[in-house]
Amino acid sequence: MALDRRSFLQISAAALGAAALPFTAAAKAPLLGSQAPAYYRFMIGSFEVTALNDGALEIDLSLYDKADPAQAQALLRASHRPPKIPTAVNAYAVNTGNALILVDTGTASAMGPGLGKLPRALAAASLDPANVDIVFLTHMHPDHANGLIDAAGNAAFPNAELVVADQEYAFWHDDAAMNQAPGDFKPFFLGARNAVKPYASRTRQIRGGEVAPGLTAVPAHGHTPGHSMLRVSSGHAGLLIWGDLVHTAALQFARPEWAFAFDADPAQAIATRRAVLDQAASDRVMVAGMHLDFPGIGHVSRAQSGYEYHPAFWSPTL
């Protein structure tokens, strides 16, 4: 075995083997330029869950303004992520057999052409928006709520009940809060209001508790005033769809105290993240995250510094 740096990197070495046959290749195959459909399916007990990707955005490292820059850059470098951190926007569909629940809805047109692909992912996954019985929102930021409406402002899920935390719904409809918000944030209020408006007559505001049998909203406030997770339970199996508990896995598992610039209440967001990560590690529950690498499912364990994330096995069968 002669495996040294030279052989490892050697690009242009001539073939050394037995006589090459005069073999004529077929016509060139075209490059295809298309990605695989953006869904992934798995079972939680008897429930069928489909992870769906709306696209990707870049989170600039500067949005972790409380992070030590050198430490943050070292963590990104170790995990081979650039400072403009590629970040998934995921949603999850849960079919309990009795109801089809969609958790978050992607961006629609709110965040540019690199996103808004949830309708395509739903179609590829053979999930008809008209069959969605409930849309549960973890919170009402545009990358979670704006997919509620189509380009004309109509309900993208014509038969769905909308379920959202009452504190979340109230916050984005609070004119005083909107008027106090920095100018950059005002469109978030108007966008959130527009997104939920077509559902006004079929909106259920809750403060935790049952969304549907087997699905329970769990308050996890901080990122927004009503940010909530969805606990999925079927038999002994469980999944915690944790919304925006973590925005950048490469940073916030190791350093849960590094808040994200868009957190409404950073101290509360940090306390929530610590509590949930610790509980998830203790309970060994599978988690799903809207900004974890697609399909965004895995497990949490404790590490020497903070926590570690272990993506789930990509299984060819459900």
Next chain:
Amino acid sequence: MALDRRSFLQISAAALGAAALPFTAAAKAPLLGSQAPAYYRFMIGSFEVTALNDGALEIDLSLYDKADPAQAQALLRASHRPPKIPTAVNAYAVNTGNALILVDTGTASAMGPGLGKLPRALAAASLDPANVDIVFLTHMHPDHANGLIDAAGNAAFPNAELVVADQEYAFWHDDAAMNQAPGDFKPFFLGARNAVKPYASRTRQIRGGEVAPGLTAVPAHGHTPGHSMLRVSSGHAGLLIWGDLVHTAALQFARPEWAFAFDADPAQAIATRRAVLDQAASDRVMVAGMHLDFPGIGHVSRAQSGYEYHPAFWSPTL
């Protein structure tokens, strides 16, 4: 924020929200029971690479017979993998624009109905087996070579040149080696011979070096006598398709010295694994592994114990 163990685990709490509307769900959507197509596309410079999954097998922890059982179980438990370790079987297609090269071919019928799905993955990825110009084999174990032939024993890639290391080809055709092998291993010899037989008139045996422009075979012996990696280089971009350098990420990044029962020369396999992991960490090159979780691409970094694996971002675009 009241996020305690109770609220986190609470499953059956009644909804506490505003009055639920008398909302009638649509007809139940059926469970679909089907997985997403098993391919994933990405660019390496101007080359288009498609990761393809042939299915999954289970590696029993007992096949790491040199591993300390308690340590091995602890590593598996931390990464949430059971002792019958779910393990991907991947292959990779590289379209350089001038030639379409398939690296390994999956199992076909050699390893049961949970595998042999490469033809389906190729079709889903719009890759026509008749357009494959070269099949490069990392080695001739059945989960890499048996997909060369269809159920009738004919060439599955009718227009492809077969490229394989001369030591590898010679080993599996060596009657003395076959006769010395344990009884369980004899079918491996016969299977390898059957798989390559239809390609006899268009086989190029090499000892490292160029497979096609931009693609270089790099010896990485130990797992088998001629086990080889394929170095993909386009412009400044690179990818190291490392075959079976690692069989279980949860174990062998942390403990490269834990050989796998099917290694032909365990000491050489360990030395190769250490050398390649160390070089991959230094060079920060993207790697692709036939038994890393699909799509099996990522990076290697040094860790307090051994190395760490960082799966690549799943990008919705190429």
